Amino acid sequence: MTGASAMAPARIALVGNPNSGKTALFNALTGSRQKVANYAGVTVERKEGQVVSASGRAISVLDLPGTYSLRARSPDEVVTRDAVLGKLAGEQAPDVLVCVADATNLRLVLRLILELKAVGRPMVLALNMYDIAQRQGLRIDLAGLAREIGCPIVTTVATRKRGIDDLVGQVERLVAAGAVGAESAWREPAAGEIRDAHREAQRILKAHVKPPERPDTFTGKVDAVLLHPAAGLVILLGLLFVMFQAVFSWGKVVGDLIGDGFTAAAGLIAAQLPHGLITSFLTDGVISGVGSVIVFLPQILILFFFIILLEDFGYMARAAFLMDRIMGGAGLHGRAFIPLLSSFACAIPGIMATRVIDNKRDRLTTILVAPLMTCSARIPVYTLIISAFIPSRMLWGFVNQQGLVMFGLYAAGIASALAVSFVTRRVFWRGAVEPFLMELPAYKIPDAENVARNVLLRGKIFLTRAGTIIFPLMIAVWLLSNFPGAPAGATGPAINYSVAGRIGHFIQPAFAPIGFNWQMIVALIPGFAAREVAVAALGTVYAVGSGDTSPALLGHTLAQHWSVATGLAFLAWYVFAPQCASTLGVVKRETNSWLWPGVMFAYMLAMAYVAALITYQIAIALGAG
Numbered sequence: 001m002t003g004a005s006a007m008a009p010a011r012i013a014l015v016g017n018p019n020s021g022k023t024a025l026f027n028a029l030t031g032s033r034q035k036v037a038n039y040a041g042v043t044v045e046r047k048e049g050q051v052v053s054a055s056g057r058a059i060s061v062l063d064l065p066g067t068y069s070l071r072a073r074s075p076d077e078v079v080t081r082d083a084v085l086g087k088l089a090g091e092q093a094p095d096v097l098v099c100v101a102d103a104t105n106l107r108l109v110l111r112l113i114l115e116l117k118a119v120g121r122p123m124v125l126a127l128n129m130y131d132i133a134q135r136q137g138l139r140i141d142l143a144g145l146a147r148e149i150g151c152p153i154v155t156t157v158a159t160r161k162r163g164i165d166d167l168v169g170q171v172e173r174l175v176a177a178g179a180v181g182a183e184s185a186w187r188e189p190a191a192g193e194i195r196d197a198h199r200e201a202q203r204i205l206k207a208h209v210k211p212p213e214r215p216d217t218f219t220g221k222v223d224a225v226l227l228h229p230a231a232g233l234v235i236l237l238g239l240l241f242v243m244f245q246a247v248f249s250w251g252k253v254v255g256d257l258i259g260d261g262f263t264a265a266a267g268l269i270a271a272q273l274p275h276g277l278i279t280s281f282l283t284d285g286v287i288s289g290v291g292s293v294i295v296f297l298p299q300i301l302i303l304f305f306f307i308i309l310l311e312d313f314g315y316m317a318r319a320a321f322l323m324d325r326i327m328g329g330a331g332l333h334g335r336a337f338i339p340l341l342s343s344f345a346c347a348i349p350g351i352m353a354t355r356v357i358d359n360k361r362d363r364l365t366t367i368l369v370a371p372l373m374t375c376s377a378r379i380p381v382y383t384l385i386i387s388a389f390i391p392s393r394m395l396w397g398f399v400n401q402q403g404l405v406m407f408g409l410y411a412a413g414i415a416s417a418l419a420v421s422f423v424t425r426r427v428f429w430r431g432a433v434e435p436f437l438m439e440l441p442a443y444k445i446p447d448a449e450n451v452a453r454n455v456l457l458r459g460k461i462f463l464t465r466a467g468t469i470i471f472p473l474m475i476a477v478w479l480l481s482n483f484p485g486a487p488a489g490a491t492g493p494a495i496n497y498s499v500a501g502r503i504g505h506f507i508q509p510a511f512a513p514i515g516f517n518w519q520m521i522v523a524l525i526p527g528f529a530a531r532e533v534a535v536a537a538l539g540t541v542y543a544v545g546s547g548d549t550s551p552a553l554l555g556h557t558l559a560q561h562w563s564v565a566t567g568l569a570f571l572a573w574y575v576f577a578p579q580c581a582s583t584l585g586v587v588k589r590e591t592n593s594w595l596w597p598g599v600m601f602a603y604m605l606a607m608a609y610v611a612a613l614i615t616y617q618i619a620i621a622l623g624a625g
């Protein structure tokens with residue numbers, strides 16, 4: 001070995017069944033914060049991190065998507081197979097494979113272990129979730145199992161960082177023992193070989209693992225209720241309902257406080273600085289613009305608190321199971337559930353999560369409808385318009401009417417996704433939807449640290465967007481709304497003469513049938529960069545135009561300037577409008593063609609216009625003009 005190669009970090013890859021704790025182990029090893037959740041298919045890409053062993057050896061760690069076999073079918077499984085075999089572009093096979101197994105669920109992983117053995121690289125088996133195995137009194141003959149499969153075994157509790165040093169030590173030992181030939185041998189097995197492997201796995205399991213003394217009866221008992229065909233659906237709807245009630249009732253209180261803070265800051269600036277462009281920039285551009293979005297931080301945090309709690313508990317895979325019949329009826333694959341669920345945060349991770357779907361048409365259908373799910377960037381828009389136009393009344397004594405409308409908008413998103421998928425599958429891609437098999441994870445008590453970390457992460461993403469996308473766009477909107485200034489002897493407000501005002505007035509006739517005024521057009525244009533930008537832009541445009549700079553009062557300003565019909569049409573528009581350039585970019589990347597982002601843009605725009613038109617005209621007819 002030359003000096004240089006001795007210095008090169010050893011490379012290991014974490015391979016295992018879905019939901020076995022690979023990413024938790026990756027985070028424990030490398031100090032990263034990749035997403036961990038209690039359902040299969042969380043990781044869909046390779047992720048790399050570094051760890052230095054106690055003896056100072058640098059080790060590069062690869063986290064991979066979960067798989068049951070190297071006979072990869074879906075795009076995420078292909079990533080794992082290629083990484084293990086060293087077939088990824090510019091990458092060699094890892095020096096050591098770390099097979100991560102859920103100790104309480106060894107049946108399926110044993111077949112994968114046999115496949116990985118055939119690859120012929122040094123391997124260590126990490127028996128993860130060993131805490132649960134011990135609690136259940138599961139008896140695993142570690143020495144016998146290690147002898148049988150021919151590789152060392154370490155027990156780990158990834159979430160508690162237990163067994164990590166032991167694992168790193170084993171890796172070092174294997175690396176020091178010297179690499180085997182760089183060739184990774186593996187080929188698709190024949191049917192007979194698969195049967196033999198199956199039998200062999202069965203035999204090993206019987207010989208070395210005794211069933212638990214205290215098996216997990218909790219999961220079965222809870223599932224009897226939560227997976228009940230009728231009661232289960234009622235509970236699912238109930239959970240969603242409570243979620244939106246909470247977003248509105250609790251989120252509003254804190255959001256208003258933040259809004260008051262911004263208003264006070266604007267007042268302070270206006271009082272301290274001379275009246276002029278700088279002051280206008282700070283109050284109208286920064287505070288009214290960016291501030292009007294930031295006030296929605298509490299709503300975002302509350303919503304994600306619920307979602308992440310349910311994910312960690314293990315409920316989301318059940319929700320997928322409950323929805324499977326409905327989704328199948330609409331032509332969506334059962335595996336589309338998790339990608340669509342991720343789209344509630346943002347369509348981009350949702351579209352990436354479709355990599356777990358192997359059938360191309362199923363995957364494309366899911367990609368096309370993912371942006372119809374209500375992403376968190378719509379929350380500021382929905383919340384603003386709802387609080388401006390929907391009275392905050394209690395219905396039947398306990399239902400907050402605003403929360404109910406929010407629930408309805410989410411439902412409209414889901415219903416339209418099902419409808420679009422149904423039409424796509426009926427008209428364009430006929431054919432049966434393939435059956436769906438997904439292991440239901442055992443329920444786990446949510447890990448407080450994991451929940452807190454993920455909720456804060458969502459908050460950070462939201463604020464980063466406010467700083468990086470919204471802030472520069474608000475500077476642009478403010479500039480365009482102020483320049484050129486009004487000519488001498490002008491009678492109307494100065495903003496009417498600005499570039500933004502002129503553009504808005506020019507395009508507005510096309511939007512007259514759906515009740516949009518020119519200020520809304522000015523907000524919609526930068527809103528194509530990101531949805532919540534529209535809220536910030538409305539804040540700036542109305543602040544420049546009317547001088548009302550309070551983010552907390554933007555709702556009131558809108559209620560004065562818009563009819564109820566216009567407000568409702570704007571909501572309908574936002575359920576469908578393709579107002580997100582980055583989503584279209586990701587669709588291009590994932591489908592490798594401009595065709596699909598084009599199709600997506602066109603159909604969503606058409607739906608948005610039609611929905612807003614119908615809403616506006618009906619509202620007008622009902623006297624809400």
Ligand SMILES: Nc1nc2c(ncn2[C@@H]2O[C@H](COP(=O)(O)OP(=O)(O)OP(=O)(O)O)[C@@H](O)[C@H]2O)c(=O)[nH]1
Pocket residue numbers: 016017018019020021022023024025035036037038039040041042043044064065066067128129130131132156157158159160312444447450
């Ligand atoms: N009790 C316990 N829970 C664990 C342990 N390791 C992971 N978990 C939990 O198991 C679930 C799955 O963990 P992940 O790290 O996301 O699993 P993964 O193998 O990366 O899953 P995919 O990316 O979907 O293949 C999460 O809820 C973790 O908090 C462990 O050692 N003990």
Ligand SMILES: [Mg+2]
Pocket residue numbers: 022023024035042043064065066
């Ligand atoms: Mg993972």
